[in-house]
Amino acid sequence: MIPTTPDELWQRACALKDLSLAQLAQALDQRLPEQPQQAKGWIGQLLELALGASAGNLAKPDFMHLNIELKTLPISLRGDPMETTYVCHAPLRPNPQETWEQSVVYQKLQHVLWIPIITDHKQAFAERTIAQPILWQPNASQLNILKQDWQELMDMIVMGDIESIDAKMGEYLHIRPKGANAKSLTIGHNTLGMSFKTLPRGFYLRTDLTKQILHTC
DNA sequence: ATTTGATCATGT
């Protein structure tokens, strides 16, 4: 079940093109959610199952041995991304010495298998279909912007300035809350070791970047 | 409580 090579993963992903969620769920013996709005990660998990992703909820690329991350991406009928894309948890007590190349963001984004899902809210959830997959690696320009965004945001977290970060910062990569709700709090630390309660955060990719990816690959 | 999978829904 676990793909051995990137090519095997790619072939398997391509074979899913044009399948509806209903068809894929049936093939995998999975039940479609009755309330899709209460099963937000369901499509991503279905694709993990279909393709043999192995990392579970570890902070690692889904296909650890291939260093490839799997991401589903809802797209409109026009082919544009409909949502930002969650990357990973944002550390609130970061190691100030960590470099961009060592970061989980970089590890995950250096190679991504995108599975676009054609999403039309006028049609039934089960009839959403899988579009052509894209195997992407950031180009030099994209990588530079991602690195700058990451460094700017991480510098603020290290300084203990998490509360002054908002989602408007960052050209491609930004930080937003990532918790059960606005009441769930976690502990942040600044560089002096002082701790405080704050919302859990996550890194997300803006649609500006995913739109580029969809239209240039 | 944390991290994964994300999308929902309100405010601008």
Added chain:
DNA sequence: ACATGATCAAAT
């Protein structure tokens, strides 16, 4: 219309 801030579910 769109992005930001809020939220839902499962695994550990």
